[in-house]
Amino acid sequence: MSTPLLYALTGAVLWGIGLMGLIGLRHLLRKLLALNLIGSATFLILVGLAQHHNGPDPVPQALVLTGIVVSIAATALGVVLIRRYFHLTGRTELESEVPEAGRDEEGHSG
Amino acid sequence: MRSPAARIGMLLLALMLTALLGRSVWQLSMLEPASDLPRQLQDKLAASGVEHPVTAVLLNFRSYDTLLEIAVLVIAAMAGISMARTRSLEDPELRTSDTLLRALLRWLVPLMLLLAGYLLWAGADRPGGAFQAGAMLAATGVLMRLTGLPLDFLRPGILLRIGLVLGFALFLLVGLASAIAGDVFLAYPREFVKGLILSIETLLTLSIGMILLALFVAAPVNDASEPEEGEK
Amino acid sequence: MSNWLMAGLLFTPLALATVSLLLGFRQGRALSWLGMLLQLLVSVGLWWLVRHEGGFYYTLAGWDAPLGIELRVDGLVVTFLLLTTLVASGCGIHAGFYLEPDRPWQRYFWPLYWFLWAGLNTVWMGGDLFNLYVGLELITLSAVGLVALGGQAEALRAALRYLLAALLGSLAYLLGVALVYGQFGTLSLADVAGQVRVSEHALLMRPALVLMLVGLALKTALFPLHGWLPPAHGIAKSPVSALLSALVVKASFYIAARVWLEAGVAVASQWMAQLLGVLGAVAIIWGSWLALCQPRLKQVVAYSSVAQIGYLFLLFPLTFGVEASVSLHAQQGITLQVISHALAKAAMFLAAGNLILAVGSNRVEALAGVSHFLPFSLFSFGLAGVSLMGLPPSGGFAAKWMLLQASMASGQWWWIMVLAGGGLLSAAYVFRIYKASFLERDEQDHFYHPDRRLEVAAMLLALASLGVGVSGSQVLSVMAMPFEEVQ
Incomplete structure (x- = not known):
């Protein structure tokens, strides 16, 4: 087994952990961190699998750089939204503990 | 906390995903290498204007990706500053008069700026480039803000907005100019390719630094907000 | 050029x-x-x-x-x-x-x-x-x-x-x-x-x-x-x-x-295609049902999107393992569905915005009496609704008709029930809005009048969604324009 392949397999494990964190955790910042973990896992697989085949491959490396910038932008936007949400409501979670009066919750949540 | 059944369900889901993904990665790794992309890249590298293959991919072969990636950054920055409706982005609580800290900064800030410049220049033939340099610029700004040095240009005014899009605008103009000159969108003319890439990278560095810093500084502390439709 | x-x-x-x-x-x-x-x-x-x-x-x-x-x-x-x-x-x-x-x-x-x-x-x-x-x-x-x-x-x-x-x-x-x-x-x-x-x-x-x-x-x-x-x-x-x-x-x-x-x-594999189709079918029924139950106008329209998106996923079973002509038919039907839903749903949201602006509330009951006052926007809403229900001569009808034919030609008759049921449920939630707006209530007779241009924008899109149905073959001829396989 080559080192890049090990990276790719690690990526598979990290995807599972990240997905569990994203669904299971309630704190919004933790959800965002879980998404970042998933992002890194994806990048590991992208680079690892390609380099296992080709040796050093600049194309996936460049793709990952682009992907990192995109994920930084998304994370930063998420953090700004979370901060403002916290400022307005004092809450750090999407679902409220007690159902709000007067709001029409749909029963299922994403 | 969630019910135990839901948590076990999540665990199973995650384990299943990992197992299937791992299996798929393993199977794919057994295949013969299919790609001759790295070889094609080596063949065309000389024509790309930079020696470092990753920079060549980012700013020449797949420059459209990079253009859109900067657009994504600009969007995030816009959405960020649209939330910060305070007139000054300076946080008075962070202002410090610690002489030792100031003295340290006097050394650190120029060094960090120098490093940013180096990273930008290094991008041509080794790891480095606009994003890394921009991140370094932003880190300098974060340090300055956390120690209370004034950052006037970060007020949400026209100057900030120009700064945010400067690099993107140049990139876009180069794209248009190459199309008008008779070639396709974003195809740099051979003779100027090195200079163009360098000037795009330089302005991008400035813009990326400002974008990241603006996102850091965008402190959403204010009470203006839009009422929901029909609830005025 | x-x-x-x-x-x-x-x-x-x-x-x-x-x-x-x-x-x-x-x-x-x-x-x-x-x-x-x-x-x-x-x-x-x-x-x-x-x-x-x-x-x-x-x-x-x-x-x-x-x-x-x-x-x-x-x-x-x-x-x-x-x-x-x-x-x-x-x-x-x-x-x-x-x-x-x-x-x-x-x-x-x-x-x-x-x-x-x-x-x-x-x-x-x-x-x-x-x-x-x-x-x-x-x-x-x-x-x-x-x-x-x-x-x-x-x-x-x-x-x-x-x-x-x-x-x-x-x-x-x-x-x-x-x-x-x-x-x-x-x-x-x-x-x-x-x-x-x-x-x-x-x-x-x-x-x-x-x-x-x-x-x-x-x-x-x-x-x-x-x-x-x-x-x-x-x-x-x-x-x-x-x-x-x-x-x-x-x-x-x-x-x-x-x-x-x-x-x-x-x-x-066949099960992947069928699974996507079944999820689409459930989305049609479940989304339309929830749209019917929503107390707020824009939630009705939003759930209607969930339902209409369901139709799109019928593409997968109708193009898997079928003859090329059936597959093409299904693709054309889905394209028409995308087009007519885009036009109709845009018109519907814009009209809903005008109605909300006029009555000053997002609740469906608040629409009482608005039919006298804003017939133009309500009419746009209804025209868009016609397309969502799939009544002729709208684009929605043409799309669903083609999907129906593709279902029959590929022997997947079960999608036909979904197409029919979804149409009925959409009719129900559109008529619910209409019913609310035709009710008379004494206490509310002050409406804000939105800009005329707002109403025109909604109306034009709603008319376009009807036009897609009338001229479906012309729309599809754009899609079928030739492609040179030379690079």
Whole structure:
């Protein structure tokens, strides 16, 4: 087994952990961190699998750089939204503990 | 906390995903290498204007990706500053008069700026480039803000907005100019390719630094907000 | 010629986004009229070009795929470009008079709007799997920014939920792309499609296909992954809701459909196709039912989107393992469904915004008496409703009729019941709104009168959705324009 392949397999494990964190955790910042973990896992697989085949491959490396910038932008936007949400409501979670009066919750949540 | 059944369900889901993904990665790794992309890249590298293959991919072969990636950054920055409706982005609580800290900064800030410049220049033939340099610029700004040095240009005014899009605008103009000159969108003319890439990278560095810093500084502390439709 | 048109198409939205960021809302609006006109000229020009000279590949930066990025321009792409121009202009005109120009954050509306448009154009033309990912993220972030723009806690909550769901969807798609690159060593969709046909290990692409489809289904809000859509589309400003429902969810569906038709059909299995169809069918019934139960007007329209998106996923069973002619028929039906839903849903959201503006409340009961006062907007709402129900002569009818024929020709009669049931339920929720608006109540007789231009924008889109039904064959002829397979 080559080192890049090990990276790719690690990526598979990290995807599972990240997905569990994203669904299971309630704190919004933790959800965002879980998404970042998933992002890194994806990048590991992208680079690892390609380099296992080709040796050093600049194309996936460049793709990952682009992907990192995109994920930084998304994370930063998420953090700004979370901060403002916290400022307005004092809450750090999407679902409220007690159902709000007067709001029409749909029963299922994403 | 969630019910135990839901948590076990999540665990199973995650384990299943990992197992299937791992299996798929393993199977794919057994295949013969299919790609001759790295070889094609080596063949065309000389024509790309930079020696470092990753920079060549980012700013020449797949420059459209990079253009859109900067657009994504600009969007995030816009959405960020649209939330910060305070007139000054300076946080008075962070202002410090610690002489030792100031003295340290006097050394650190120029060094960090120098490093940013180096990273930008290094991008041509080794790891480095606009994003890394921009991140370094932003880190300098974060340090300055956390120690209370004034950052006037970060007020949400026209100057900030120009700064945010400067690099993107140049990139876009180069794209248009190459199309008008008779070639396709974003195809740099051979003779100027090195200079163009360098000037795009330089302005991008400035813009990326400002974008990241603006996102850091965008402190959403204010009470203006839009009422929901029909609830005025 | 093609060079100028493509440059115009790629450059205009991005340039307008850049320049309008430097301007205020009003100047940005004036500039945007110009931009819409330019986009119209360019997409009509492209239609003319493709009709006379056939479709083509456009190699960005002068590097051929797979090293560079190629854009594909064919009849279907031109159809979607024209649709985008029409719907986005309608929503933009509405937004120009609907949003309050003096709020300081509204200056960010136009840049976000144009970045969204740029992302849509990128996705329609994209032929590179990774470039499509970047285009999707461009769309997602600007859409989230538009939902959150100036919003209160509830809007932020919806925007956050939307952001988390959409990012997970994009990353699942990207993971699929990573596996595809690991297997075939290329990112060009055309290359992948070619290799799938000859490779003896093609079936190993299945996990990648599943990941891409699941991620894109999450972004398209297919049942049961639709939880994020109603809050986000319900709480955004009406023109923004219209853009999101009409175009943004279609972008991810479009990528899923392209991947499926070009490479997926060769490696998928019957149960995958049927499962996607069944989820679509459940979405139709469940979404329509929930639309019927919603107390708030815009939630009704948002849940109706969940249902209408369900129809799109009938593409998968109706194109898998069937004869080429049936598959083509189904593809045409789905294209018509995309077009007519985009026009009808945009019209419906815009009309709903006008109604809310007039009665000053988002609740369905508050509409009582509005039929006297705002018949024009209510009529647009109804016209759009006709298309959603699938009554002749609307575009929705033509689409559902073609899907019906494809179901029968492929022997999958069970979809016919879904098509019929969904139509009845949509009729029920549209009539519920009508019933509420025709009720007389004494206490409310003061309505605010919205700008006439707001009503015209909604009406034009609603009429267009009817027009698609009347001239369905002309619309489909754009899609079938020839493509030169020379590069």
